[in-house]
Amino acid sequence: MLTRKLDSITVLAEEDRTAILDLPHTVRNLPGRHDIARFGERPSQCCLVLQGWVSRYAALSEGGRQILSFYVAGDMPDLQSLHLHRMDHNLATLTACTIAFIPHDALHRVLRRHPDLANALWRDTLIDGAHYRERITSLGRRQALGRVAHLFCELYLRQRAVGLTNGLSFSLAPKQAELADALGLTSVHLNRVLRTLRARKLVTLSGGVLTIEDWDALVAVAEFDPTFLHQGNNAPAVRETAETV
Structure with a gap:
């Protein structure tokens, strides 16, 4: 699913595609409305949505919630945790999900060896930021x-x-x-x-x-x-x- 997602925003070389498929990972089936990562935590792995829906949200002390983004199969909603080591939001499943967890160390090693793949994931992160700009426009205007x-x-x-x-x-x-x-x-x-x-x-x-x-x-x-x-x-x-x- 990740290679299919990246194919929609860039051109992947075969060696980069193979590197993605060879990444070590652990697959878990999670129930709906289950926190994957919470505010303040320090994750040691990134998650890739294989099936289901995930949301990023902020919670307020009085119980209010702002959902910041929705994520579907092929998305890596916490890729920024490779470099921002403390969670400043919450990540949760909306539905029953199949999630692949990829260790940060493994991702760092692969991205050092495959700079074009690093650029593709950087592009994906920038596009995630573009989604936020559009959402701000919607909410504000x-x-x-x-x-x-x-x-x-x-x-x-x-x-x-x-x-x-x-x-x-x-x-x-x-x-x-x-x-x-x-x-x-x-x-x-x-x-x-x-x-x-x-x-x-x-x-x-x-x-x-x-x-x-x-x-x-x-x-x-x-x-x-x-x-x-x-x-x-x-x-x-x-x-x-x-x-x-």
């Missing part, structure tokens, strides 16, 4: 309807890049309360927005599967530009997406 539509467009293209979509349908694992915590909305307000999107025949949501009924219209509502995803040659232009899947 987009109205609720555009905020939700933008997140749906982003999650669709990110899952499409690693082969997790079916046409214009994809798994949307976060519950409404978790989506609300990511979007700075109350659950009641989010529910109203979802009803509006359905009424306009832009999306349908059933059984944890979201289907985009009108891609171009959803893009227009979201003012969505996929540049921040930096998916390179493997991502179609926005207006071509609905026609090419």
